[in-house]
Amino acid sequence: AQTVTQSQPEMSVQEAETVTLSCTYDTSESNYYLFWYKQPPSRQMILVIRQEAYKQQNATENRFSVNFQKAAKSFSLKISDSQLGDTAMYFCAFMKPEETSGSRLTFGEGTQLTVNP
Amino acid sequence: EAGVVQSPRYKIIEKKQPVAFWCNPISGHNTLYWYRQNLGQGPELLIRYENEEAVDDSQLPKDRFSAERLKGVDSTLKIQPAELGDSAVYLCASSSGRAGNGADTQYFGPGTRLTVL
Numbered sequence: 001a002q003t004v005t006q007s008q009p010e011m012s013v014q015e016a017e018t019v020t021l022s023c024t025y026d027t028s029e030s031n032y033y034l035f036w037y038k039q040p041p042s043r044q045m046i047l048v049i050r051q052e053a054y055k056q057q058n059a060t061e062n063r064f065s066v067n068f069q070k071a072a073k074s075f076s077l078k079i080s081d082s083q084l085g086d087t088a089m090y091f092c093a094f095m096k097p098e099e100t101s102g103s104r105l106t107f108g109e110g111t112q113l114t115v116n117p
Numbered sequence: 118e119a120g121v122v123q124s125p126r127y128k129i130i131e132k133k134q135p136v137a138f139w140c141n142p143i144s145g146h147n148t149l150y151w152y153r154q155n156l157g158q159g160p161e162l163l164i165r166y167e168n169e170e171a172v173d174d175s176q177l178p179k180d181r182f183s184a185e186r187l188k189g190v191d192s193t194l195k196i197q198p199a200e201l202g203d204s205a206v207y208l209c210a211s212s213s214g215r216a217g218n219g220a221d222t223q224y225f226g227p228g229t230r231l232t233v234l
Contacts, residue, residue, distance in 0.1 A: 105223060
Protein backbone atom coordinates (compact mmCIF):
# COMPACT_ATOMS: atom_id res chain seq x y z
CA ALA A 1 0.00 0.00 0.00
CA GLN A 2 1.11 3.50 -0.72
CA THR A 3 1.47 6.16 1.96
CA VAL A 4 1.81 9.92 1.65
CA THR A 5 3.30 12.06 4.39
CA GLN A 6 3.10 15.82 4.80
CA SER A 7 5.22 16.75 7.79
CA GLN A 8 4.19 20.41 8.01
CA PRO A 9 0.67 20.75 9.50
CA GLU A 10 0.78 24.55 9.19
CA MET A 11 2.84 27.15 7.36
CA SER A 12 2.62 30.87 6.85
CA VAL A 13 4.18 33.26 4.35
CA GLN A 14 4.08 36.94 3.61
CA GLU A 15 2.31 38.11 0.51
CA ALA A 16 4.59 38.17 -2.55
CA GLU A 17 7.13 35.85 -0.97
CA THR A 18 7.95 32.25 -1.86
CA VAL A 19 7.00 29.19 0.18
CA THR A 20 7.73 25.47 -0.22
CA LEU A 21 5.45 22.71 1.04
CA SER A 22 6.95 19.26 1.61
CA CYS A 23 5.62 15.84 0.72
CA THR A 24 7.16 12.39 0.85
CA TYR A 25 5.62 9.12 -0.24
CA ASP A 26 6.31 5.44 -0.04
CA THR A 27 5.65 3.02 -2.87
CA SER A 28 7.15 0.04 -4.64
CA GLU A 29 5.62 1.09 -7.94
CA SER A 30 7.76 2.53 -10.74
CA ASN A 31 4.93 4.13 -12.69
CA TYR A 32 2.67 6.53 -10.82
CA TYR A 33 1.36 10.07 -10.70
CA LEU A 34 1.62 12.74 -8.04
CA PHE A 35 -0.70 15.67 -7.46
CA TRP A 36 -1.06 18.75 -5.35
CA TYR A 37 -4.62 19.79 -4.57
CA LYS A 38 -5.74 22.97 -2.85
CA GLN A 39 -8.80 23.06 -0.57
CA PRO A 40 -9.96 26.53 0.49
CA PRO A 41 -12.59 27.00 3.23
CA SER A 42 -15.29 26.44 0.60
CA ARG A 43 -14.14 22.76 0.68
CA GLN A 44 -13.81 22.59 -3.12
CA MET A 45 -10.76 20.43 -3.85
CA ILE A 46 -8.93 22.16 -6.71
CA LEU A 47 -6.11 20.62 -8.73
CA VAL A 48 -2.95 22.73 -8.54
CA ILE A 49 -0.38 20.65 -10.38
CA ARG A 50 0.29 17.12 -11.60
CA GLN A 51 3.53 15.18 -12.15
CA GLU A 52 4.06 11.92 -14.04
CA ALA A 53 6.76 9.79 -12.40
CA TYR A 54 8.27 8.80 -15.73
CA LYS A 55 8.97 12.44 -16.57
CA GLN A 56 12.21 13.82 -15.19
CA GLN A 57 11.23 17.41 -15.88
CA ASN A 58 9.50 19.10 -12.97
CA ALA A 59 5.96 20.29 -13.66
CA THR A 60 5.19 24.01 -13.61
CA GLU A 61 1.86 25.88 -13.64
CA ASN A 62 2.29 29.65 -13.54
CA ARG A 63 3.39 30.50 -9.96
CA PHE A 64 3.34 26.85 -8.88
CA SER A 65 6.19 24.42 -9.47
CA VAL A 66 7.31 21.13 -8.02
CA ASN A 67 10.62 19.59 -7.07
CA PHE A 68 10.22 15.90 -7.85
CA GLN A 69 12.98 13.68 -6.51
CA LYS A 70 12.04 10.14 -7.51
CA ALA A 71 14.90 8.34 -5.77
CA ALA A 72 14.22 10.18 -2.53
CA LYS A 73 10.43 9.79 -3.00
CA SER A 74 9.97 13.48 -2.42
CA PHE A 75 7.52 15.83 -4.11
CA SER A 76 7.56 19.41 -2.82
CA LEU A 77 5.42 22.31 -4.03
CA LYS A 78 6.87 25.80 -4.46
CA ILE A 79 4.54 28.76 -4.59
CA SER A 80 6.14 31.95 -5.90
CA ASP A 81 4.78 35.46 -5.43
CA SER A 82 2.27 34.22 -2.84
CA GLN A 83 -1.17 35.80 -2.98
CA LEU A 84 -3.87 36.10 -0.33
CA GLY A 85 -6.03 33.76 -2.41
CA ASP A 86 -3.45 31.02 -1.97
CA THR A 87 -4.56 30.64 1.65
CA ALA A 88 -5.92 27.10 1.83
CA MET A 89 -5.22 23.53 2.91
CA TYR A 90 -2.85 21.87 0.46
CA PHE A 91 -2.92 18.12 -0.06
CA CYS A 92 -0.30 15.97 -1.72
CA ALA A 93 -1.75 12.89 -3.42
CA PHE A 94 -0.45 9.71 -5.05
CA MET A 95 -2.08 7.71 -7.81
CA LYS A 96 -1.11 4.31 -9.15
CA PRO A 97 -2.69 4.04 -12.58
CA GLU A 98 -4.99 1.09 -13.13
CA GLU A 99 -5.34 -0.82 -16.38
CA THR A 100 -8.94 0.30 -16.55
CA SER A 101 -9.91 3.92 -16.45
CA GLY A 102 -9.68 5.77 -13.19
CA SER A 103 -7.82 5.02 -10.01
CA ARG A 104 -7.94 5.96 -6.35
CA LEU A 105 -6.00 8.91 -4.99
CA THR A 106 -4.09 8.42 -1.74
CA PHE A 107 -3.86 11.73 0.10
CA GLY A 108 -1.54 13.07 2.74
CA GLU A 109 -2.90 14.77 5.83
CA GLY A 110 -2.53 18.25 4.44
CA THR A 111 -0.66 21.47 5.15
CA GLN A 112 -2.61 24.58 6.11
CA LEU A 113 -1.01 27.54 4.33
CA THR A 114 -1.79 31.08 5.44
CA VAL A 115 -0.67 34.02 3.33
CA ASN A 116 -0.37 37.16 5.41
CA PRO A 117 -0.81 40.68 3.98
CA GLU B 118 -18.76 23.74 -18.40
CA ALA B 119 -20.46 22.92 -15.12
CA GLY B 120 -18.39 21.22 -12.46
CA VAL B 121 -19.29 18.36 -10.18
CA VAL B 122 -22.53 19.14 -8.36
CA GLN B 123 -23.35 17.81 -4.91
CA SER B 124 -26.31 18.23 -2.62
CA PRO B 125 -27.01 19.00 0.08
CA ARG B 126 -24.06 21.13 1.17
CA TYR B 127 -24.81 20.55 4.83
CA LYS B 128 -26.79 17.92 6.71
CA ILE B 129 -27.40 17.51 10.43
CA ILE B 130 -29.10 14.36 11.66
CA GLU B 131 -29.60 12.36 14.84
CA LYS B 132 -27.70 9.10 15.17
CA LYS B 133 -29.51 6.03 13.86
CA GLN B 134 -31.29 8.14 11.23
CA PRO B 135 -30.74 7.52 7.51
CA VAL B 136 -29.11 10.07 5.22
CA ALA B 137 -28.43 10.31 1.49
CA PHE B 138 -26.07 12.39 -0.59
CA TRP B 139 -26.41 13.12 -4.29
CA CYS B 140 -23.74 13.77 -6.91
CA ASN B 141 -23.92 14.79 -10.55
CA PRO B 142 -20.55 14.46 -12.30
CA ILE B 143 -19.11 16.57 -15.08
CA SER B 144 -20.93 15.83 -18.32
CA GLY B 145 -19.31 12.99 -20.22
CA HIS B 146 -17.26 11.73 -17.28
CA ASN B 147 -17.58 7.95 -17.01
CA THR B 148 -15.75 7.50 -13.72
CA LEU B 149 -17.26 8.66 -10.45
CA TYR B 150 -15.71 8.55 -6.97
CA TRP B 151 -17.01 9.00 -3.44
CA TYR B 152 -14.47 10.04 -0.82
CA ARG B 153 -14.87 10.65 2.90
CA GLN B 154 -12.81 13.36 4.57
CA ASN B 155 -12.59 13.33 8.35
CA LEU B 156 -11.73 16.55 10.14
CA GLY B 157 -8.07 17.46 9.74
CA GLN B 158 -7.33 14.60 7.38
CA GLY B 159 -7.08 13.95 3.66
CA PRO B 160 -9.94 12.31 1.78
CA GLU B 161 -10.17 8.52 1.61
CA LEU B 162 -11.87 6.64 -1.20
CA LEU B 163 -15.14 4.90 -0.38
CA ILE B 164 -16.18 3.67 -3.81
CA ARG B 165 -15.35 4.13 -7.50
CA TYR B 166 -17.72 3.62 -10.40
CA GLU B 167 -16.92 2.97 -14.04
CA ASN B 168 -20.24 3.85 -15.68
CA GLU B 169 -22.81 1.81 -13.69
CA GLU B 170 -20.33 -0.68 -12.26
CA ALA B 171 -18.75 -0.35 -8.83
CA VAL B 172 -15.16 -1.40 -9.55
CA ASP B 173 -13.55 -0.49 -6.23
CA ASP B 174 -15.65 -0.59 -3.07
CA SER B 175 -13.13 -2.20 -0.76
CA GLN B 176 -13.22 0.75 1.66
CA LEU B 177 -17.00 1.06 1.81
CA PRO B 178 -18.48 -0.08 5.16
CA LYS B 179 -21.09 -2.27 3.59
CA ASP B 180 -23.06 -2.92 6.76
CA ARG B 181 -24.42 0.62 6.77
CA PHE B 182 -23.25 2.32 3.57
CA SER B 183 -24.67 1.79 0.11
CA ALA B 184 -24.26 3.55 -3.20
CA GLU B 185 -25.80 3.43 -6.62
CA ARG B 186 -25.26 4.88 -10.07
CA LEU B 187 -28.14 3.40 -11.97
CA LYS B 188 -27.85 5.12 -15.34
CA GLY B 189 -24.13 5.73 -15.26
CA VAL B 190 -24.55 9.44 -14.64
CA ASP B 191 -25.53 10.76 -11.23
CA SER B 192 -24.99 8.81 -8.03
CA THR B 193 -26.41 8.51 -4.53
CA LEU B 194 -24.51 7.53 -1.39
CA LYS B 195 -26.61 6.39 1.55
CA ILE B 196 -25.89 5.73 5.21
CA GLN B 197 -28.40 3.76 7.27
CA PRO B 198 -28.28 3.99 10.20
CA ALA B 199 -25.84 6.86 10.77
CA GLU B 200 -23.40 6.72 13.68
CA LEU B 201 -21.57 9.52 15.49
CA GLY B 202 -18.33 8.52 13.75
CA ASP B 203 -19.86 9.16 10.34
CA SER B 204 -19.58 12.92 10.85
CA ALA B 205 -17.32 14.03 8.00
CA VAL B 206 -17.28 15.73 4.64
CA TYR B 207 -18.37 13.48 1.78
CA LEU B 208 -16.74 14.43 -1.49
CA CYS B 209 -17.73 13.32 -4.96
CA ALA B 210 -15.28 13.45 -7.86
CA SER B 211 -15.37 12.49 -11.51
CA SER B 212 -12.90 11.84 -14.29
CA SER B 213 -13.27 11.30 -18.01
CA GLY B 214 -12.43 7.62 -17.87
CA ARG B 215 -10.80 7.48 -21.29
CA ALA B 216 -10.02 3.87 -22.14
CA GLY B 217 -6.41 2.95 -21.51
CA ASN B 218 -5.70 6.01 -19.42
CA GLY B 219 -5.65 4.91 -15.83
CA ALA B 220 -4.44 8.25 -14.56
CA ASP B 221 -7.26 10.62 -15.37
CA THR B 222 -7.31 13.82 -13.39
CA GLN B 223 -10.12 13.82 -10.86
CA TYR B 224 -12.34 16.88 -10.45
CA PHE B 225 -14.08 17.33 -7.13
CA GLY B 226 -17.41 18.71 -6.04
CA PRO B 227 -17.86 21.03 -3.04
CA GLY B 228 -18.76 18.18 -0.72
CA THR B 229 -21.49 17.57 1.84
CA ARG B 230 -20.67 18.24 5.47
CA LEU B 231 -22.50 15.68 7.61
CA THR B 232 -22.94 16.16 11.33
CA VAL B 233 -24.38 13.28 13.33
CA LEU B 234 -25.67 14.24 16.79
